[in-house]
Amino acid sequence: MTIADLIGDIDPIKAANRRLSYSDPEVMHYGIVPRTNRGIFAINELPDLQPRIQVGLLNILEEKDIQIRGFPIRLPLDIQIVFSANPEDYTNRGNIITPLRDRIASQIMTHYPYTLEDAMKVTEQEAWTSRGDGIEVIVPHYIRELVETVALQARKSSYVDQGSGVSVRLTISLMENLISNAERRAIRTGERRQAVRICDLQNGIASISGKVELVYEGEQEGAVAVAKHLVGKAVKEVFAKHFPDAYKAKEKNEGAPSEYDAIFRWFAQGKRVEISDELPTREFHQRLAQVAGLEDLPKRYLGIKDTIEIPTAMEFVLEALHQNSILAKERTDTSALAYTDMFSTMLGKPEEAED
Numbered sequence: 001m002t003i004a005d006l007i008g009d010i011d012p013i014k015a016a017n018r019r020l021s022y023s024d025p026e027v028m029h030y031g032i033v034p035r036t037n038r039g040i041f042a043i044n045e046l047p048d049l050q051p052r053i054q055v056g057l058l059n060i061l062e063e064k065d066i067q068i069r070g071f072p073i074r075l076p077l078d079i080q081i082v083f084s085a086n087p088e089d090y091t092n093r094g095n096i097i098t099p100l101r102d103r104i105a106s107q108i109m110t111h112y113p114y115t116l117e118d119a120m121k122v123t124e125q126e127a128w129t130s131r132g133d134g135i136e137v138i139v140p141h142y143i144r145e146l147v148e149t150v151a152l153q154a155r156k157s158s159y160v161d162q163g164s165g166v167s168v169r170l171t172i173s174l175m176e177n178l179i180s181n182a183e184r185r186a187i188r189t190g191e192r193r194q195a196v197r198i199c200d201l202q203n204g205i206a207s208i209s210g211k212v213e214l215v216y217e218g219e220q221e222g223a224v225a226v227a228k229h230l231v232g233k234a235v236k237e238v239f240a241k242h243f244p245d246a247y248k249a250k251e252k253n254e255g256a257p258s259e260y261d262a263i264f265r266w267f268a269q270g271k272r273v274e275i276s277d278e279l280p281t282r283e284f285h286q287r288l289a290q291v292a293g294l295e296d297l298p299k300r301y302l303g304i305k306d307t308i309e310i311p312t313a314m315e316f317v318l319e320a321l322h323q324n325s326i327l328a329k330e331r332t333d334t335s336a337l338a339y340t341d342m343f344s345t346m347l348g349k350p351e352e353a354e355d
Contacts, residue, residue: 001049003056007031010069023071033060038078046083047094054100057081061103087163112155112168119148122168127175137182138195139175140309142238142302142316146201147171147178149234150208159218159226166212173207181277189280195308197284198315199277199337201231232323239320242301247324259300260321262293267327267341275315276336285311294318 003009010022011029020027033041043049059066061081065074083104085096113119123144129137154166178196181203186194208230209223218226239246246260275287288311289295298304298313318339321327328342 001053003031003053004029005031006053007033007056007060007066007075008068008073010071022069025073028068028073033057033079033081034075034077036079040080040082042082042084044084046085047096049094051094051097054097058099058103061100087165112165116145116148116152119151119168119171120144123148123171123175126168127172127179129175129179131179131183133183134192135183135186136193137179137186138193138306138308139179140195140302140304140312142242143178143196143312144175145241146234146238147174149237150174150230153230153233153237154208154212157218157226157230159214159221159229161213161215161218164213170208170211173211174204177204177207185277188278191281193308194281195306195312197277197312198235198319199275203277205231235316235319236323239316239323243297243317243320246321246326259293259297263291263297263317263321264326266292267339268343270341272338272340273318274332274336274338276334278336281308281311285314288314288318291318 008031009029010027012022012027014020014029015022015024015027018026046054056066060075060077064076065072067073083096113122129139148171151166151168151171154160154170155162160166178200181200182194182196186192205224205227208227212218212223212226214221214223214226221229244259271290273287273291275284279287291314294314294317295310297317298310302313304310304313318327319329322329322339326342328340330338330340332338
């Protein structure tokens with residue numbers, strides 16, 4: 001971007017052809033600002049504009065005149081100029097010069113969505129979810145909450161540089177990756193309807209690690225580890241919103257039995273359930289249905305309306321119990337995930353545990 005592009009310049013070819021003086025306004029080649037007269041002109045990322053170019057905007061905003069190659073040109077423009085910029089601590093590429101900032105009439109500070117519902121609406125509006133490829137991907141409501149909660153956790157995490165912030169692009173990309181992985185599974189299994197699964201989040205880690213700036217402690221942990229940590233905290237928070245406290249139920253030794261007792265007893269017998277994002281829906285459901293009491297629990301608290309969502313809800317309960325340090329999770333040789341009893345895992349081979 002140059003002054004000639006932005007405001008204009010003297011056109012010597014036009015002056016020669018029409019035999020006009022260089023001081024004649026007819027000789028001037030107008031830039032994009034004058035050509036937007038009686039309109040709204042927007043400049044994105046104003047700090048990236050070189051300071052000497054920003055100086056050229058001073059008189060346009062105030063006196064409505066400019067000097068081009070020493071010739072004073074008056075530009076009585078009827079124009080509204082709008083600038084946008086990130087906070088100065090977000091990037092070191094440049095800043096807005098003080099005289100230009102002084103001439104800006106109003107400064108409006110934007111913000112991240114205040115509520116989870118607003119954030120979900122933004123992601124639903126911006127994410128590429130309706131693909132028209134003949135495969136219907138079901139995204140349960142609590143999964144949408146989970147996606148947004150990952151960003152909320154990142155915005156208050158001590159591992160993430162809060163000066164850089166966490167944009168809504170994280171949730172948009174994460175949602176699109178979840179749907180893409182469900183589509184891939186549908187193509188491989190030959191199914192026309194698929195529900196997004198919790199294990200699909202493992203394929204969405206790149207959507208998180210590439211969109212957060214880490215502080216020193218986060219860099220020591222590693223981008224992938226921090227991303228998994230954020231997903232885990234999000235699962236735990238969304239689970240606590242819909243279900244009773246599982247950790248207190250585990251610690252309770254007397255009184256009325258809890259909803260989780262059947263699940264605890266099943267794993268305490270040394271049993272394990274192995275799942276994968278590659279499994280067809282029927283087999284995925286059958287493996288999870290082996291766990292006593294698991295299928296009834298999400299039906300009671302999540303208000304499931306479509307039966308295809310049931311396996312995902314069952315997996316959500318197991319993952320949440322793992323995040324509450326009740327169940328252990330291991331990665332098998334076939335890249336599948338296995339949920340087991342925490343106590344038996346501690347007595348076994350702890351190096352096999354994923355977390």
